[in-house]
Amino acid sequence: MSFGAAAAGTSQGDTKGDVELTAPPEDSISDLAFSTEGDYLAVASWDQKVRIYEISQQSGKSEGKAFFQHEGPVLSCSWSKDGKYVVGGGADKVARLIDLGANTSSSTIVAQHDQPIRSVKMFQTNGNNMLVTGSWDKTVKYWDLRQQTPIGSITCQERVYTMDMRNELLVIGTADRYINIVDLNNPMTFQKTLQSPLKFQTRTLACFADASGFAIGSIEGRCAIQYKDDTNSTLNFSFKCHRQNATPDTSKVFAVNAISFHPIHGTFSTAGSDGTFHFWDKDAKHRLKGFSDVGGPITATAFNRTGTIFAYAVSYDWSKGYAYHNPNNPNKIMLHPVVGEECKPRPGGTQRKK
Template sequence: MSGLFGSSSSASQANTLGDLSKDVTLSSPPTDSVSDLCFSPASAHLAVASWDNQVRIYEIKGDGSSEGKAAFPHEGPVLSCHWSPDGKQVVGAGADKAARILDLGSGATTATQVAVHDAPIRCVRFFQPQSSNSPMIVTGSWDKTVKYWDLRAQQAVATLQCQERVYSLDVQKNLMVIGTADRYINVVNLLEPNKFYKTLQSPLKWQTRVVSCFPDSSGFAVGSIEGRCAIQYVEDKDSSSNFSFKCHRDPAQNNMTNVYSVNSISFHPVHGTFSTAGSDGTFHFWDGVAKHRLKGYPTTGGTIPATAFNSDGSIFAYAVSYDWSKGYATNTPQYANKIMMHPVNPEECKPRPSVKKR
């Protein structure tokens, strides 16, 4: 499917227009652009990675209000952050070529360096190996490697050599997906972590911006700089299940269409539906099975670099801050820099009832 979801009638457009009026602003946001957001799987806490060299941790209250709880510094912009499966540790990684962990469970106030690369680390994830009770982390770097780290050891326990710089990486259960420069997508079965299970070229023709695994680990979504998203199953027994669609682009005027990068794709933890957010300053909720847009939201007043659902899917967090998509000249002191909590009405994210063919 290559058409724009929800592009049928104006009545259906009005029906799918979402409401931002109840969204709540996060208190004391970072002082520079936000690069990543991640909710704890075990509590109402949000980790935020920023270009101001910090990872901050906030407690999100039931009414959407928030309070800063902890922060730990890096020696350069932080590009990625993630929570351990038990919600007791937060890892951050970035331009200083290192990953650092703050152990909240032990009451630690300083972070410990746990990983190092030869170039900036673009992505970091915790995962739980089947062979161990202790979680590990995996890092993807612009040095063209993905490394696995046992937190009890000083050196990487294994390294995967990629074709190009790692731009995005995600893990869900035993599935890891790596998106690199030159549009390579590497799929790894974490039961056999030392090799690629499958390598393919991105189904999208332009540079990969983000990869995100399905909650059930049967596949993944890919977003590109050219306002497109692709849904890809790991086992393509039925090739019609794989498709791509246009999003985050302005309607054509004078035969010209403004096209924006898809910066973030987040899956709803309960319904398996997903969001896309982009440099046009909008986010949308989609039903990938029904191939339908559920809700589209008005512009937020700035580009959206990162999004995340909380563990039960009742809150959708999105950052509004500059993503450098229009170069340095557009980054003015007046540019928005905030994080918003969107209360998710179940109807916004529930899959549409399937229409059975007679």
């Protein structure tokens, strides 16, 4: 699918109005997560901290409100549905939780694995806060935060590299390009397992806003759109992105590091090692906006609950290994005001089957 080529005539996006987050982390940023209950942003970082910031809708100004410490790089963070708790998971093989109403930076260990925890997601069941953790030990575990032991576990084919959840849909991406789909009504079994339609390593994935499917990003500058139900399989496709023409016959290929879906419009963003981000309409197979290189790899992205702010982290993404890490690399989080038609679906696009 020549998604990118079809979008060649789209207008360029503008980042001049973007606002830099105050007092960002001191090392590479691994994850961003907005609260669904207010304009608060959680940030996970390689400096072993999870930080929580309050963001002003009017000015974009930010203020640090809380943080908690891990004993290794933090790879993922997530909010509870009620906005009262933030959890982080990382290389110290544990997930830690902070109670934002407790007025303290101390955290509680709420989950543990045999290897680093790559992804954490919080959800609610019958009003109770629950946690799901995915690890390089090849397991996904479910935790009731009122208990110290997991209430269930499911073994994957390989190490968990990425994971996302929306409503009852949980999607797990592992090494060797396996994609596991779980219905949280039956959380201890895989509803479906498939190999990624992309030929190279899975880097990230994100569930559609309506939970009818998910998008996959890989290290080879390509993205795939996948519906969970076979009845919509004809709507599955993949497209090239985050590539630069090196010569008339060759392209430089960059990893797709982050995908985020707009909470209102259902459109989505991709961001990559090339330092660019783009907004897309999957139903119309159209790129809505493309943004120029922001000065460094983009490692994480997130929309706020109303879709009016798009946060993106600019920091070293380790795609070239330790040898290319430079202390002078940019390390910042930018807040982009979503204005006008930037994320609105294209009129007359092909709509998903009901």
